[in-house]
Amino acid sequence: MNITHDFRGRTVLVTGAARGIGLAIAETFAAAQADVVMIDRDEEELRAAAADLDATPVVADVSCTADVDRVVTTTAERTGSIDVLVNNAGILRDAVLWKLTDEDWEVVMAVHLGGTFRFTRACVPYFRAQRNGRVVNVTSYSGLHGNVGQANYASAKAGIIGFTKTAAKELARFGVTVNAISPNAETRMIASIPEDRKRASEQLIPMGRYADPSEISAAVAFLASDEAGYVTGTVLPVDGGIAA
Secondary structure, eight states: OOOOOOOTTOEEEEESOSSHHHHHHHHHHHHTTOEEEEEESOHHHHHHHHHHHTOEEEEOOTTOHHHHHHHHHHHHHHHSOOOEEEEOOOOOOOBOGGGOOHHHHHHHHIIIIIHHHHHHHHHHHHHHHHTOEEEEEEOOHHHHHOOTTBHHHHHHHHHHHHHHHHHHHHHGGGTEEEEEEEEOBOOHHHHTSOHHHHHHHHTTSTTSSOBOHHHHHHHHHHHHSGGGTTOOSOEEEESTTTTO
16 A cells, blocks of 8 residues: 655554454554564464564553553653554453353453553653654444443443543643544454345445455554544544444
């Protein structure tokens, strides 16, 4: 795809970057000449993906404060700045709510919402010192509308929306923008859906198809760019019109 934004000299952290939307986001920033730090728990897949992009792979658990602080500190020491944070890491533990265990609930909240909180908090001192920074969080249609079997996931994604809007208000005075995207992309999770169910779900999308992950990453790049410097506290649906 054609890249119009230039991130040369900027450090970009992407969580959940080994595959899917996270990988596409890393690819877009790498193509725009950023110093990309790819963060994931899957070491083998992460290192292979990072090698292809000449990016820096860092194995870490976003639900662990010590891991998060280590990633941010070592990155800032190496590059001299933290310019863009993309909170994309997530997991699924689907079940109807009366079958959800405490562990199912807590681990999903810890990764999605907790990871977003921990990484943003760790980056704030660098953003404040620079008087500049961009945070882009990944939420979902489920966070806006709910979904059967996803009380934990939907709650975490809804929490990310509230976190995004609050952080945007708190950090605006430092020249930092905080936004979220709500994507609807062709990922391995979608690929695992039986073909008949997938076709039925596509019929609900006004544009008639799921996005390619690169279409999601283009929206993230815009929100992280200088051109979006006056955009903050928003949730941008990149969903083919399904939430319209």
